[in-house]
Amino acid sequence: MSENPGPSGTFVIAQAETPAAHGATPSHGGVEIQVPPGEAHGAGFPPFDAQTFPSQLIWLAIAFGALYLLMSRVALPRIATILEERHDRVADDLEEAGKLKAESEAAQASYEQALASARNKAHGIATETRDTLAAEAETRRKAVEAELSAKLVTAEAQITATKTAAMANVHGIAVDAAGAIVHQLIGSTPAPQAVEAAVDQATKS
């Protein structure tokens, strides 16, 4: 409220009138200053002015009724929905997180299982490979050995045959040589049968 000091340094006095006539007073633009309250208002203390009660109550009933309807039908359900959605969303998210955690744990477990089984399998394959390779080497070794011993046998047989043949040749040479030696010594050729018999006798003893 703007207070205009009067010329004498005191305040302009615009006495508040009774509430009934008050509709027109606020336009005075000056100050409301009063002579002692009792005189100015007397029975007119506004909160106790019974004349205003009916209209105030009626407007209060209408306004508060409107507020109640707007709150209970529109505003509060709206806020409740928001809070509920948030609550649901948070619960959902927590649930989702729990599910994902369980999933990841299961995935890790299955990974570890797969790793273990792979390791086992690799171990198995290695053992198997080693065994087959060893067996193969063994058979090959045996085959080679057999082959070699067979070759040895044939070689020995060949040696024996060659030896026999050589011995036969030696016999012939001995007979020829004996005949020639006898011819040189006595100047006559002995009968081949006799020479051969003599050589036979000599070589056998």
Next chain:
Amino acid sequence: MASGSVIDPIHQFQIIKIVDLGAPGGVQLAFTNSAAFMFGIVALVFFFLTFATRGRTLVPGRLQSLAEVSYEFVASMVRSTAGNEGMKFFPLVFSLFIFVLVANFVGMIPYTFTVTSHLVVTAGLALVVILTVIIYGFVRHGTHFLGLFVPSGVPAFLLPFMVVIEVISFLSRPISLSLRLFANMLAGHIAMKVFAGFIVMMSATGVAGILGATLPLAMVVALTALEFLVAFLQAYVFAVLTCIYLNDALHPGH
């Protein structure tokens, strides 16, 4: 005051007719500044709450947080005093709380009219509460609701006396509910206006007066802060007492 002229601390409570509706049946009716402020409060509350929640966002902004905080503040108040059953009265308690709160805060703005500084308004609100308690109590519990006035475990010879006391205490509830709010708002606004008037009067007396006027100025600053606290506190007290009385209607047994 010695000069016989003070700034009128009562003028702020004047009811001013905006539209005179005549006097049907000998009762004066008018659309007044009080009514205009009531509708202004309703509109303010409604538009604030709908505007604040327009986004319906999962992560609330500032305004939406404010709307949600006010909702949860009243909801937890109702739940803690009247139980989950009391939540059927939540819209009523919320409406009362927000109406009184906004009326008190609007009244703190200079040049405005404080709706709750009129006894008939606070009495009307208290009447809403007590009628709800009585009607719901009888509809829900029938004559058992009268058990509210018969405390258990009282010797028989004391019982009539106790019943009288209980009835008086029940009847005094709407009176105390309405008077508390009315008196707080009225006294606070008068005190502020009186101290503010001192500033004007003292500073009109010259330099010494202007210096001296800092004292009432400090007082007005402090009073304004106090009045903001009172404005909230009275709305809170009104709502809590409403919850307690409604709890009696829900559970009349002592």
